[in-house]
Amino acid sequence: MYLTKKKYNYDNVEEARSNMKANEILMFFLDKKIHHFDELFCAIKKEFPEKDLTENSLRQMISRLRSKGEIYSVSKNIYAKGKKNIFKPSYDRKMKILQNYIQVNYPEIKFVVWDTNWLNLFSHNYYMKSYKIVEVEKDFEEIIFNHIKEKYPKALLNPSEKEYDLYLDDADVIIVKTLYKRSPISKSETGHYPKIEKILVDTYIERDAFNWLQGIEWERMLMNIIDSCEVDLTTLISYSLYRRNDSVLTNFYTAMGYYKDEKDHYNQYLSFAVKEGDSHNWKLLNENAKKNLMRNCNTLVNTIETLEEG
Numbered sequence: 001m002y003l004t005k006k007k008y009n010y011d012n013v014e015e016a017r018s019n020m021k022a023n024e025i026l027m028f029f030l031d032k033k034i035h036h037f038d039e040l041f042c043a044i045k046k047e048f049p050e051k052d053l054t055e056n057s058l059r060q061m062i063s064r065l066r067s068k069g070e071i072y073s074v075s076k077n078i079y080a081k082g083k084k085n086i087f088k089p090s091y092d093r094k095m096k097i098l099q100n101y102i103q104v105n106y107p108e109i110k111f112v113v114w115d116t117n118w119l120n121l122f123s124h125n126y127y128m129k130s131y132k133i134v135e136v137e138k139d140f141e142e143i144i145f146n147h148i149k150e151k152y153p154k155a156l157l158n159p160s161e162k163e164y165d166l167y168l169d170d171a172d173v174i175i176v177k178t179l180y181k182r183s184p185i186s187k188s189e190t191g192h193y194p195k196i197e198k199i200l201v202d203t204y205i206e207r208d209a210f211n212w213l214q215g216i217e218w219e220r221m222l223m224n225i226i227d228s229c230e231v232d233l234t235t236l237i238s239y240s241l242y243r244r245n246d247s248v249l250t251n252f253y254t255a256m257g258y259y260k261d262e263k264d265h266y267n268q269y270l271s272f273a274v275k276e277g278d279s280h281n282w283k284l285l286n287e288n289a290k291k292n293l294m295r296n297c298n299t300l301v302n303t304i305e306t307l308e309e310g
Contacts, residue, residue, distance in 0.1 A: 022061045029081040034268045036293035037077040043300045076234035080265040084230035087196035089118045099191040110137040112192045122224040135179035145176040161208040182242045184235045197236040204248040219255040237282050
């Protein structure tokens with residue numbers, strides 16, 4: 001149901017801004033469409049010129065709608081109507097002890113701790129290998145590894161393919177490896193952890209470390225993540241290009257086309273990456289998306305008016 005528009009007259013700008021409600025913004029989000037921030041701003045300014053909406057106030061209202069589960073972020077400045085969970089994994093007792101063991105002794109060194117058990121929520125593979133991973137900023141890996149080794153004898157530093165095959169069936173194994181400089185990470189009360197976009201890219205590229213999660217298993221995990229979590233495709237693309245492996249993006253695009261219909265919000269956005277045929281231009285994706293979506297400014301207002309009249 002779309003809200004009925006009401007016209008207001010305000011004597012001052014601040015009052016006008018404060019009376020623009022989040023629910024009035026929500027009516028500009030069509031169920032099956034993605035929208036660029038600039039497209040929304042353009043349409044809302046046209047429909048409510050008397051409210052003198054600012055970009056900052058619109059961002060605040062979009063943030064409130066996201067926190068309420070009314071809309072979610074598809075990519076940078078791209079939003080859609082619907083609810084997706086933000087990936088926030090939980091730490092078990094062993095994880096918390098490991099995190100604290102490093103943090104107390106090396107508070108200035110950047111690192112993340114995570115567990116492959118987190119992938120159980122998204123994988124169809126019943127044989128999920130479970131081990132903990134500590135990623136440490138470059139040049140400090142060996143320092144952290146030697147420290148961990150004192151308490152956890154089964155720790156491995158940048159293991160080879162053979163070591164992965166030999167030891168990764170042991171749940172007590174801890175892998176210490178390099179944390180890439182531009183890795184997408186988040187912070188919880190316990191510590192830093194990799195964002196879901198980083199996990200998707202790393203599990204695809206690092207085949208030795210995640211050899212049970214390749215091919216169709218990776219695609220199924222991807223679809224389960226897309227169905228339940230908010231995935232920032234700008235972050236996914238940027239990190240993939242930083243790691244110099246755009247094949248993960250091509251595979252992502254192919255899998256989305258196979259498993260999802262064209263009305264899927266992520267599928268709509270990825271379609272802007274295709275220049276012609278199978279040629280992709282990932283670096284220009286946001287620019288192309290904005291260009292295409294900005295054309296919908298007048299259409300968006302007219303569509304809402306038609307729906308309200310109906």
